Amino acid sequence: MEIDPFIFRLSIFILSIFIGYYVVWSVTPSLHTPLMSVTNAISSVIIVGAIIAGLAGNSDSIFNTSSIFGFLAISLAAINIFGGFLVTQRMLSMYKKKKKDK
Amino acid sequence: MLSANLSAIFYLVSGVLFILALRGLSSPETSRQGNFFGILGMIIAITVTFLSIGNFSTGFVVVLIFLLIGGIIGAFIAYKIPMTAMPELVAGFHSLVGLAAVFVAIAAFLNPEAFNLGSPGNIKLGSLIEMSIGAAVGAITFSGSIIAFLKLQGIMSGSPITFKGQHPLNAIILISIIVITYLLCSTQSSNLFWMLLAVSFLIGFLLIIPIGGADMPVVISMLNSYSGWAAAGIGFTLENTALIITGALVGSSGAILSYIMCKGMNRSFFNVILGGFGATEQSASTQNKEQKPVKSGNADDAAFLMKNASSVIIVPGYGMAVAQAQHALREMVDTLKKNDIKVSYAIHPVAGRMPGHMNVLLAEANVPYDEVFELEEINNDFANADVAFVIGANDVTNPAAKTDPQSPIYGMPVLDVEKCKSVLFVKRSLSPGYAGIDNDLFYKENTLMLFADAKKMTEDITKNL
Numbered sequence: 001m002e003i004d005p006f007i008f009r010l011s012i013f014i015l016s017i018f019i020g021y022y023v024v025w026s027v028t029p030s031l032h033t034p035l036m037s038v039t040n041a042i043s044s045v046i047i048v049g050a051i052i053a054g055l056a057g058n059s060d061s062i063f064n065t066s067s068i069f070g071f072l073a074i075s076l077a078a079i080n081i082f083g084g085f086l087v088t089q090r091m092l093s094m095y096k097k098k099k100k101d102k
Numbered sequence: 103m104l105s106a107n108l109s110a111i112f113y114l115v116s117g118v119l120f121i122l123a124l125r126g127l128s129s130p131e132t133s134r135q136g137n138f139f140g141i142l143g144m145i146i147a148i149t150v151t152f153l154s155i156g157n158f159s160t161g162f163v164v165v166l167i168f169l170l171i172g173g174i175i176g177a178f179i180a181y182k183i184p185m186t187a188m189p190e191l192v193a194g195f196h197s198l199v200g201l202a203a204v205f206v207a208i209a210a211f212l213n214p215e216a217f218n219l220g221s222p223g224n225i226k227l228g229s230l231i232e233m234s235i236g237a238a239v240g241a242i243t244f245s246g247s248i249i250a251f252l253k254l255q256g257i258m259s260g261s262p263i264t265f266k267g268q269h270p271l272n273a274i275i276l277i278s279i280i281v282i283t284y285l286l287c288s289t290q291s292s293n294l295f296w297m298l299l300a301v302s303f304l305i306g307f308l309l310i311i312p313i314g315g316a317d318m319p320v321v322i323s324m325l326n327s328y329s330g331w332a333a334a335g336i337g338f339t340l341e342n343t344a345l346i347i348t349g350a351l352v353g354s355s356g357a358i359l360s361y362i363m364c365k366g367m368n369r370s371f372f373n374v375i376l377g378g379f380g381a382t383e384q385s386a387s388t389q390n391k392e393q394k395p396v397k398s399g400n401a402d403d404a405a406f407l408m409k410n411a412s413s414v415i416i417v418p419g420y421g422m423a424v425a426q427a428q429h430a431l432r433e434m435v436d437t438l439k440k441n442d443i444k445v446s447y448a449i450h451p452v453a454g455r456m457p458g459h460m461n462v463l464l465a466e467a468n469v470p471y472d473e474v475f476e477l478e479e480i481n482n483d484f485a486n487a488d489v490a491f492v493i494g495a496n497d498v499t500n501p502a503a504k505t506d507p508q509s510p511i512y513g514m515p516v517l518d519v520e521k522c523k524s525v526l527f528v529k530r531s532l533s534p535g536y537a538g539i540d541n542d543l544f545y546k547e548n549t550l551m552l553f554a555d556a557k558k559m560t561e562d563i564t565k566n567l
Binding site for chain 1: 168342
């Protein structure tokens, strides 16, 4: 009997939930806002699907209904990726330790 | 062209990099490196996708153009956005993830061949189920986040919108989503697919309107979680490991944050979701308000009290963000420190409109993060402090949460501000906070109310120090 590949993906999914659980509990509460913005950015890896959809049209018709949705999704996800990572970067660069002078 | 196995390995690598990105956030020192890992993971995922398709024709150029348009808009927003607007920004970003998930699902439904899912009208059953889940959750995330965004932005009233039969209606819609998904899978009808999307948009909207502005920390975290599950649903459809791993990470991250926020308010998750908090309590609180005497003072009095203190604890809240008072506050603290007064900051888990909101604002004002403490870390110090300076916070300091079982916030963890020798309360008026309840602290012997705009008052105090 062969195992359906879906089961493997499900295993990855379930194990990742556990990884997420432990990793997120270790995030310090003062960084919860950057945590949200960075999770936002990485969940936009959905752009992968958008690119596949966008490139699916053949050379005669780049713009069919399906690929147009793909193109739009690319832009939406790109806003998130750039916006999310950059704003996280901007926030994190503000967290400074006490200066040890005097 | 990259082989399927090789690209799968690269997707796994980028998934691992995303895990490291979150891991980095365990301390501010490692966080910047973590963000770098995240960016690297994203670059790998996108590059591998291009290489595995291997189609560098006109379509590729169009894709790049759309990518750039989005990227420029995103970068522009990221640099322009003021830190006080972070909750709106995150809510807005969630809506984009949701909508992107919906669009990808639509594209996959219309052109399943491109994704190896079968042919139109004959999509593999498993893929169709996964696609429907991704699309439905994505649609809920989108419309819910839009409402959250409008409420946070103040375009829509922050007060809960409730109507008769709301819960039965929501229940019916949720059941209909399941029924439509079932029918869709058995008939493959595209009309049902559109109907599923429409109903999901509607329920996302209906789920968030009854939730009050003050519960936004929970709502934002919850939508964060939804956006993750939507991504995971699409990840299953596309058989993409990076997307599945990320979806699971983001989904559990949002769920944990929601849990922390609910615990900070001592409310169950369902209590928040069912909404309507704040609307009912308002009437009860207005009766016994006027009679009690209040001591109010000016900046001079406040400066005098603080100058003679040896330790001061600052309790910031949402009001500080509204007044943009964080920079003025830090200047005041600098002056205090010059007079050898020990200053620390106490942050309640639900201060502000999203998790960690106050910490970011203080960091923006150059407050070192090792002077900022969480509730459990600092609560015992109030008894030994001379002055508590409450700026823009209210309910999170209300002793009624500990003493009055009748109070709607009873049992909520609060900062023990009343244990300080004296309490300074910067507030515009005596109006109750978001929970709509009176704060006994206002009438205490050792409380001095400073009625003014938070920023202006802080600046005046600095002048008088």
